[in-house]
Amino acid sequence: MNLATVLSLGQTALELGLICALTVLSLFLSYSMLNVCDLSTDGCFTLGAAVGAVVAIAGHPYLSIPAAMGAGMCSGFVTALLQTKMGVDSLLSGIIVNTGLYSINIAVMGGASLLNMNKTDTVFTKLKALLDGTVLAGQYRLLAALAAVALVVAFLTLFLNTRLGLAIRATGNNPDMVRASSINPAFTTVVGLCISGAITALSGCLLAQSQKSVDINIGSGMVTIALASLLIGRAFLGKGGILNRAIGAVLGAFVFRLVYTIALRFNMPAFMLKLVSSLIVVLAIAGPYLKSRWPLLQRRLRHGGKGGRGVC
Amino acid sequence: MLTLSHLSKTFNPGTVNEKKALDNLSLHLDPGEFVTIIGSNGAGKSTLFNAIFGDFYTDSGAVLLDGKDITFQPPYVRAKQIGRLYQDPMRGSAPGMSIEENLALAAGSGGWFSHITRADKARFRDQLAQLNMGLEGRMKQPVGLLSGGQRQALALLMSTMVPPKLLLLDEHTAALDPATAEKVLEITKDVVARHHITTLMVTHNMQNALDLGNRTLMMDGGRIVLDLKDPERKGLTVPDLLEQFRSGAGKNLDNDRILLS
Secondary structure, eight states: OOHHHHHHHHHHHHHHHHHHHHHHHHHIIIIIISOOOOTTHHHHHHHHHHHHHHHHHTTOTTTHHHHHHHHHHHHHHHHHHHHHHSOOOHHHHHHHHHHHHHHHHHHHTTTOSEEEOTTOOOHHHHHHHHHTTSGGGGGHHHHHHHHHHHHHHHHHHHHTTSHHHHHHHHHHHOHHHHHHTTOOHHHHHHHHHHHHHHHHHHHHHHHHHHTTEEETTTTTTHHHHHHHHHHHHHHHHOSSSHHHHHHHHHHHHHHHHHHHHHHHHTTOOGGGHHHHHHHHHHHHHHHHHHHHHHHHHHHHHHTTTOSOOSOO | OEEEEEEEEEESTTSTTOEEEEEEEEEEEOTTOEEEEEEOTTSSHHHHHHHHHTSSOOSEEEEEETTEEOTTOOHHHHTTTEEEEOSSGGGGSOTTSBHHHHHHHHHOOSOTTOOOOHHHHHHHHHHHHHHTSSGGGOTTSBGGGSOHHHHHHHHHHHHHSSOOSEEEEESTTTTSOHHHHHHHHHHHHHHHHHHTOEEEEEOSOHHHHHHSSSEEEEEETTEEEEEEETTTTTTOOHHHHHHHHHHHHSSOOOOHHHHHO
């Protein structure tokens, strides 16, 4: 492998990593802050991709971004409404919305399951035209993704330190205390999930536009991939302020992509991506748990198998 | 101040586990009263607090606070006027957030998008210093690192930062070691006196129940069986109280923790 290949590998990982980092940041809000595992992420990602593509194809490349984010916000709103006002379990409400979104996404794409944007003006082509002739011309995809990630990180850092942001963080930490502060936890959950939906959809919209096509399965497995990245990032930068942790999430997304890209180079088939991400999530969650049980297991072994049977 | 009229609540009605937790209970508190509540296990003390705070709606009856009917107000709305501390010191604050952030949420000043200002921090530091627990130097630390006593003192500060009309204390010192419990109790007395907050306090310590405040209620079977106000309450001893309970409830007080403390 020569230097050029390594560099191009790194760049692909960086581009994809940055775009997917947006979904990781959205899970940072819903999973780490609100303590809601939002399983509608896959559908919401595809929704953003589909809406963004349709609007861009209709000739509005800039409008495609707010349109996709608005659609994602609606999706987050429904997920939140189901779990706060209608008594649906939070995991189940994500699954229900995810299932429903499959039909909606195909409807958005006009009944097709694949849309092509080869000749469409997107935010990426616009930026490419803008940078034409400068030294940065080849890096337009990277720059667009970087700008989006920087904006979202800045937004989250500012927002999560406002009173509303603090209330959202406390909702995932101790809902009793939110209520005691005269704030309705249902309200903070709705706001949090709307924002996280908008960010997920933005991520989907950018991925579709950067690869110039969208198919109905573009978001499948996204929630696990993003969760894996989030947990990797937490291992690097899990402590400290919001900014630190948000950067950790972005870093996690990049590391995940890098490892995956390298694995592809070593002839790992592309379809293994989802299995790898599942394994990483299992490792990241089960690892610390098993590690905490390890001393007990050692003690039991030393005890010579006496003291009662059963798997602890 | 607080008027409860004919509150009733039955859990699991129509099943073998049917439990009448509140039985046509009525109570009126005057402004500034500090009331201690004692009673057997399952007498309905915590249920009474849950009903006042709105954790559930009673089957019948009404709750009036300051003349306003709040029977169907959800807890987060009532929280504007009612502060509450639980036996579990962990319930009053968010462990993953810093002391400063917890206080900022409790202070409730500013709009939704306001940040913690320097003036806020100075105010928080002053208020923390009054607790005398050295917390004023640890404002950036997550609350999860504090001890139970520190967390309870913080929770007390948080629930009285905007002085509530009514303060509900549900055995809030029971999970603390004796020295810390004493200290938290001192802070409680101080805060309540300073802001003239009407207070209801459940305790299992009968001596505390007699020493603190100016009125003592004894509960049994979801009813108030004994209502002692000063000045008759003054000079009563714990054995007197047990005797009064026996005549009021028609049975002995059967709370292990009360009898052992």
